[in-house]
Amino acid sequence: MAPDSTEGSLKQRGVRLTRQRQILLELIDKTGSHLDAEGLYRLAKERDPKLNRVTVYRTLKMLKSGGLVDELDLMHYGGDQHYYETRLKQEHAHVICLRCGKVEEFYGEPLQRLRRQIESHFAFQVLLARTEVGGYCAHCQTLRAREVEELRKRLAEPVEPPAKPAPRRAPAKTRRGRSERA
Numbered sequence: 587m588a589p590d591s592t593e594g595s596l597k598q599r600g601v602r603l604t605r606q607r608q609i610l611l612e613l614i615d616k617t618g619s620h621l622d623a624e625g626l627y628r629l630a631k632e633r634d635p636k637l638n639r640v641t642v643y644r645t646l647k648m649l650k651s652g653g654l655v656d657e658l659d660l661m662h663y664g665g666d667q668h669y670y671e672t673r674l675k676q677e678h679a680h681v682i683c684l685r686c687g688k689v690e691e692f693y694g695e696p697l698q699r700l701r702r703q704i705e706s707h708f709a710f711q712v713l714l715a716r717t718e719v720g721g722y723c724a725h726c727q728t729l730r731a732r733e734v735e736e737l738r739k740r741l742a743e744p745v746e747p748p749a750k751p752a753p754r755r756a757p758a759k760t761r762r763g764r765s766e767r768a
């Protein structure tokens with residue numbers, strides 16, 4: 587087994603791979619997306635209906651403390667949720683759309699350069715770097731521009747005076763039993 591695979595490193599650390607752990611690892615390794623614990627639980631359950639939520643959460647915790655998966659908050663776009671991805675991926679920055687929640691991954695030399703600069707500037711040994719960038723994706727920029735335009739138009743419209751209340755009709759007098767002729 588390749589030593590750089592998640593499974594390989596787990597074996598090296600003497601962590602027994604139960605079927606359930608294996609399912610979870612495969613999901614994190616292969617989906618390549620950033621799934622939260624609930625999402626992972628749902629996918630894992632499709633593969634093994636007997637899998638329960640507690641096992642999933644416990645396994646994630648183990649994988650995280652073992653340094654095999656990264657736990658991300660992605661700018662807290664989803665509130666308190668955390669997202670998981672394999673540590674085996676090359677270092678990358680997460681670019682998060684704060685409107686639709688789309689996550690892009692930026693790989694590139696600038697990240698390695700930043701790491702080297704920090705190391706030399708502070709005489710620091712970088713073990714882990716996490717870069718997150720929040721903003722609006724191209725699609726959401728268009729939608730936002732449209733929204734702003736609509737809002738501006740609405741604000742420019744003359745404010746109509748409040749409609750006058752309809753004249754109240756006097757309540758019809760109850761006829762007395764009196765005869766008109768009297």
Ligand SMILES: [Zn+2]
Nearest residue numbers: 683686723726
């Ligand atoms: Zn977006």
Ligand SMILES: [Zn+2]
Nearest residue numbers: 671678680691
């Ligand atoms: Zn990522």
